[in-house]
Amino acid sequence: MFRVLVSDSISEEGLAPLQKSEHIEIVQKHVTEVEDRLHEFDALLVRSATKVTEELLSKMPNLKIVGRAGVGVDNIDVDAATKHGVVVINAPNGNTISTAEHTFAMMASLVRHIPQAHISVKSREWNRSVFVGTELHGKHLGVIGFGRIGSEVAKRARAFGMKVHVYDPFLTKERAEKLGVSVCTLDEVLAVSDIITVHTPLTKETKGLLGEKNLAKTKKGVYLINCARGGIIDEQALVKFLKNGHVAGAALDVFEQEPPGDHPLLSLDNVIVTPHLGASTVEAQLNVATQVAEEVLQFLEGKPVTSSINLPTLSKDIYEKIQSFYNLAKKMGMIASQYMNVPVQEVTVTYAGTVADLETTYITRSLLAGFLKPRVASTVNEVNAAMIAKERGITFGEKFSNETHGYANCISFTVHGEQNTFTIKGTHIPNYGDRIVHLNGFAIDFAPEGYLLYIEHQDRPGMIGKVGNVLGEHQVNIATMQVGRQQAGGKAIMMLSLDKPLDDALLETLSKIEDIETVKKLEV
Numbered sequence: 001m002f003r004v005l006v007s008d009s010i011s012e013e014g015l016a017p018l019q020k021s022e023h024i025e026i027v028q029k030h031v032t033e034v035e036d037r038l039h040e041f042d043a044l045l046v047r048s049a050t051k052v053t054e055e056l057l058s059k060m061p062n063l064k065i066v067g068r069a070g071v072g073v074d075n076i077d078v079d080a081a082t083k084h085g086v087v088v089i090n091a092p093n094g095n096t097i098s099t100a101e102h103t104f105a106m107m108a109s110l111v112r113h114i115p116q117a118h119i120s121v122k123s124r125e126w127n128r129s130v131f132v133g134t135e136l137h138g139k140h141l142g143v144i145g146f147g148r149i150g151s152e153v154a155k156r157a158r159a160f161g162m163k164v165h166v167y168d169p170f171l172t173k174e175r176a177e178k179l180g181v182s183v184c185t186l187d188e189v190l191a192v193s194d195i196i197t198v199h200t201p202l203t204k205e206t207k208g209l210l211g212e213k214n215l216a217k218t219k220k221g222v223y224l225i226n227c228a229r230g231g232i233i234d235e236q237a238l239v240k241f242l243k244n245g246h247v248a249g250a251a252l253d254v255f256e257q258e259p260p261g262d263h264p265l266l267s268l269d270n271v272i273v274t275p276h277l278g279a280s281t282v283e284a285q286l287n288v289a290t291q292v293a294e295e296v297l298q299f300l301e302g303k304p305v306t307s308s309i310n311l312p313t314l315s316k317d318i319y320e321k322i323q324s325f326y327n328l329a330k331k332m333g334m335i336a337s338q339y340m341n342v343p344v345q346e347v348t349v350t351y352a353g354t355v356a357d358l359e360t361t362y363i364t365r366s367l368l369a370g371f372l373k374p375r376v377a378s379t380v381n382e383v384n385a386a387m388i389a390k391e392r393g394i395t396f397g398e399k400f401s402n403e404t405h406g407y408a409n410c411i412s413f414t415v416h417g418e419q420n421t422f423t424i425k426g427t428h429i430p431n432y433g434d435r436i437v438h439l440n441g442f443a444i445d446f447a448p449e450g451y452l453l454y455i456e457h458q459d460r461p462g463m464i465g466k467v468g469n470v471l472g473e474h475q476v477n478i479a480t481m482q483v484g485r486q487q488a489g490g491k492a493i494m495m496l497s498l499d500k501p502l503d504d505a506l507l508e509t510l511s512k513i514e515d516i517e518t519v520k521k522l523e524v
């Protein structure tokens, strides 16, 4: 049974995929109302109100996934989530149209003074001359951030006969041409626009992007719109430029602090505001809730997520292709880690054959997670494996090669310790399974599963019998056994799979058999 905490107001209808599952219990309460139960939850669903902080995450040790029913994840400490091995997903497309429409509603309201006129008429006034507006037709619209919402705003602006100038450092000319907008530098947008609307995420680069310096580069009488994130337009600077008349008016759906409290902006007549309503439509809420509910359900069922913020995203098709390698890699990592139970500085994974054409980043993360699992007390998985490796000073690299050793695909994993190096090679054979085909310089062939016993010894007659006897005497049944050697009479290895785990005393007994050099138990 999985428990999902829905902390913000999320469409009931959208939660249906989760509600239908008999393996899921949904609790719809704010995180602060279930302080004493936080450790029970496997998934957390939020909008922009709940702050998913490091502190909250550390109170939720069972948490596996945070679903943001919306776009912006600035209320989620994604680095902390990654550190805790918690996947963060969002619903990037579901509220695009609603937010673009809201931006447009704000733009029309702003230049035609609709909110102010509305209040005036409701106050029994009839002041037509005070509310003379300007047309949108023929005006220059500056769009800063030309992603999903910015481009939908631009389409609507073109339909209104506006000229659209776009600044987005990641925008290709090709995409801009397709949408009939002109690509500009930030300074060009600032200089030419009658109205500027921002549609970027809030990042180090965009925080205060429209501050005093850049506002001074705008046309006198410019209108500004922010339906993206509070802080992209610096609020203090905005107050100054509204008061001195350089900025004719501003329409704000978002604020640096939400709610903004008694902010000076709210006292200015040329500022119109809404309480973060961009995504608040029935349609958008249904879309985003359905999207995250479906993804969370899939994830809890062990399937891939498609809109993860802190994992490489995979389509279902690609996931199905890599799944076998992903499992094989994890097991190889676990074996290597237990074999080299010493400090490790560097690991390298090499892909050859069909696997080399797949999304190997994901496979490498799985391998690293398997490798770190026996070494790390806290949760380690594909989400945080790279971060934990880095924290522990383990460098890791990916290579590609043509050496398949006769298999259709081959993954090699080399671990460099202070004194020695260990290499394991594995392959996945469809309809047969995972096989380890090379271990520390020996050709071998075994399934990486269950309780394994690895022995390095001198190749002498009777070695197998001696090991079999000791195990038999201690009631340990051998399920399978594989041997390998470099040359007759030289160094040899045995890999046994056992029906139960070995205790350390028995391991000690085995290591004392003459000509046995190394004994290791490996659990996969």
Ligand SMILES: NC(=O)C1=CN([C@@H]2O[C@H](COP(=O)(O)OP(=O)(O)OC[C@H]3O[C@@H](n4cnc5c(N)ncnc54)[C@H](O)[C@@H]3O)[C@@H](O)[C@H]2O)C=CC1
Pocket: 070, 071, 072, 073, 092, 095, 096, 099, 144, 145, 146, 147, 148, 149, 150, 167, 168, 169, 170, 171, 199, 200, 201, 202, 203, 205, 206, 227, 228, 229, 253, 254, 276, 277, 278, 279, 280
């Ligand atoms: N008011 C509301 O209720 C809602 C607000 N939003 C917010 O709207 C914003 C845009 O959302 P989407 O269009 O879905 O995101 P998106 O990711 O599709 O687009 C963002 C664009 O900003 C561009 N960008 C990034 N850094 C930039 C910079 N320094 N200068 C200029 N451009 C930059 C990116 O290249 C990208 O094209 C986000 O902040 C999101 O959180 C989204 C939905 C609802």
Ligand SMILES: O=C(O)C(=O)COP(=O)(O)O
Pocket: 047, 048, 049, 069, 070, 071, 072, 073, 095, 276, 277, 278, 279, 280
């Ligand atoms: O999706 C976004 O980025 C939004 O800002 C929408 O926020 P909300 O879900 O309405 O609290």
